[in-house]
Amino acid sequence: MSLDQAWRSELVGVGFIALLLIPLGLGTGYLIPILWAGLTLYLGWHLYQLYRFTRWISKPKSHPRPHPFGIWRPLMLRVDELSGRGQKRKRKLSRMLSGFLESTGALPDATVVLNDEGRLDWWNSVAADFLGLDRKRHKGALIDDLISDPVFLSYLHAGHYSRPLQMPAPVNANISLEVRIVPYGKGKRLLQARDITRLHQLEIVRRDFVANVSHEIRTPLTVVHGYVESMLESSETFLGPWKRILGQMQVQTLRMQRIVEDLLLLSRLETRRSSEGEGVVGVNALLRGIVDGARQLSGDKQHRITLDADERLRLVGNGHELESAFANLVYNAVRYTPAGGDIRIRWWLSGGGPCFSVTDSGIGIAPEHIPRLTERFYRVDVGRSRESGGTGLGLAIxxxxxxxxxxxxxxxxxxxxxxxxxxxxxxxxxxS
Structure with a gap:
């Protein structure tokens, strides 16, 4: 029986009882008291049933069910039906949660769930090993109290998680971790940490190899270039037929010297601490020197080079590194802009922060090449790059x-x- 049918039956029953009580009241002369007594008994019964229902619904195992009589019978059946659905849903969610915990527990990466307050809700066994977490002591603890690395804390609270963070493991400084944070839900965050010790060691080996080889090549290159230059400047007649070959040798040794210098600069940038050599840099004066160098590089091409710089805007940083970066962008514009082209250099303060830009009217770059421009030795046009004297390392720097x-x-x-x-x-x- 549905609840609608039960309500109709209940109303029919109430009406039938009222029809019985009215003749009785009229015959005895006590119509109102008898009807009032009947209504009181009816309401009292339902209040008693409601009392039993509320006790049973709060603790089904400790209290008896209400009597399944009248409208209470379909109501109890409906409650049993909803309870069964809830139990099925609960079992399904439990199986899903167990599967999720089992799968995340099997991941090779450390996984930590942080609530909206930055407290630990859950973590897998790998996280316990990498981060030194204990389920009895650290459940609900603040992540700030467990990982005190200032670089990690700055990354955590900055809220910019587009790039991962590399840091030593809190329990073992010899283990290198790559940490990613993924926000989800209402203020919650998923912290993942991957062991990249092997990759870090390989990167150190690669960096040291490039630095050592570049350093060792620089000396013999300097010697070869010196001898070639001396022979080119010599007035000996027997060297006449070799002048063209010696000129080509000089160009190539100069190019190799530039490559070696760029490789050594990259090596220094990778090994030196970020804050080393930092100070207040007068960018306007720095750019004026770069523009003078760009005009010399332009030479007969007569590029129209303009500078628009905020003289009061200064930057905290390493002046030599910034000069190298800005000069690479400006000189690239000179190399890849046809003769008579326009090159505009700007330095200004925008709403998002200080900005430096180089705009040219050059050959342009196809969209498929743009994501790879900062890779080492990547060239859009190898032949054109070599002709212009580029090393393929400028944008990497x-x-x-x-x-x-x-x-x-x-x-x-x-x-x-x-x-x-x-x-x-x-x-x-x-x-300031």
């Missing part, structure tokens, strides 16, 4: 310098219409 100064590089370009390279720095880098 720019990327490293900006990373060390909390900056980002944005490239906008269209083939045949030129390019815009924009460096953005945070407001915290502005020198």
């Amino acid at each position: 720019v990327k490293h310098v900006l990373s060390r100064h909390d900056g980002t590089l944005r490239v906008e370009s269209e083939p045949g219409k030129g390019s815009v390279f924009t460096c953005r720095f945070p407001h915290a880098r502005v020198a």
Whole structure:
């Protein structure tokens, strides 16, 4: 029986009882008292049933069910039906949760669930090993109290999780971790940490190898270039037929020297601490020197180079590194802009922070090449790059310098219409 049918039956029953009580009241002369007594008994019965129902619904195992009589019978059946559905749903969710915990527990990466207050809700066994967590002591503890690394805390509270963080493991400084934080739900965060010790060691070996080889090559290159230059400047007649070959040798040794210098600079950027050598940099004066060098590099091409710089805007950073990054962008514009083209250099304070940009009317870059521009030795056009004297390392240097100064590089370009390279720095880098 449905609840609607039960209500109709209940009303029919009440009406039938009222029909019985009315003749009785009229015959005895006590119609109102008898009807009042009947209504009181009816309400009292339902109040008693409601009392039993509330006790039973709060503790089903401790209290008896209400009597399944009248409208209470379909109501109890409906409660039993909903309870059964709830139990099935609960068992299903329990199986899903067990599967989730089992799968995350089997992951090779440390996984930690943080609530909206930054407290630990759950973590897998790998997280216990990497981060030194104990289920009895650290459940509900603040992550700030368990991992005191200032770099990690700064990353955690900054809220910018687009890039992962590399840090030593709290329990063992010899283990290198790559930490990612993924926000989800209402203020919750998922912290993942991966062991990258092997990759870190390989990166150190690669970096040391490149630095050592570059350093060892620099000396013999200098000697070879010196001898070639001396022979080119010599007035000996027997060297006449060799002048063309010696000239080519000089060009290639100079190119190799530039590559070696760029490799050594990259190695220094990778090994030196970010804050080393930092101070207040007068960017306007720095750019004026770069513009003078760009005009010399332009030479007969007669590029129209303009500088628009805020003289009062200064930056906290390493002057030599910033000069290298800005010069690479400007000189690239000179190399890849046809003769008579326009090159505009800007330094200004925007709403997002200090900005440096180089706009040219050069050959432009196809969209598929832009994501790979900052890779080492990546060239859009190998032949054109070699002709212009590029090493393929300039934008890699720019990327490293900006990373060390909390900056980002944005490239906008269209083939045949030129390019815009924009460096953005945070407001915290502005020198007061």
